Amino acid sequence: MANPSGPAPAPHMISRPKRAPTGDEEATAILRLGEFQQVPALNLSEARTIINAVTTRRRNIKQKVSESETLLKTQEYLELFARFKQQEHVTAVEQLLTTRTELERFERSQLGQFT
Numbered sequence: 001m002a003n004p005s006g007p008a009p010a011p012h013m014i015s016r017p018k019r020a021p022t023g024d025e026e027a028t029a030i031l032r033l034g035e036f037q038q039v040p041a042l043n044l045s046e047a048r049t050i051i052n053a054v055t056t057r058r059r060n061i062k063q064k065v066s067e068s069e070t071l072l073k074t075q076e077y078l079e080l081f082a083r084f085k086q087q088e089h090v091t092a093v094e095q096l097l098t099t100r101t102e103l104e105r106f107e108r109s110q111l112g113q114f115t
Contacts, residue, residue: 031104041105043112045090048078083113 024034033039042050051074055067084090097108 027106031106033104033106036106037104039105041109043093043109044078044082045084045112046094046109048075048082048085049087049090051075051078 024032025036026032051071055071055075084093093112097103097112100108103111
């Protein structure tokens with residue numbers, strides 16, 4: 001039965017529209033990363049190590065460190081999900097995966113998270 005007052009109003013958008021895929025980035029059987037193809041990739045343990053080292057160094061040299069909400073949330077995320085916490089283990093995984101030259105950098109970083 002038709003609505004006598006006309007068509008129903010469109011629902012309100014509750015989030016911003018999703019950006020359309022460009023078509024040149026795809027992590028499937030054929031790895032296509034577009035402009036990021038040759039960019040070094042870090043696993044979460046490596047990212048955690050670097051971010052913690054930089055913030056510690058800034059504190060030690062008395063440089064003003066703006067601990068933004070984004071930085072704090074990133075550090076919290078990395079503490080939860082980085083598999084390897086000790087530097088020796090992070091280095092060992094990186095050295096192990098570096099020998100696998102048949103893998104792309106992106107693939108090695110992904111495997112480094114779950115090794």
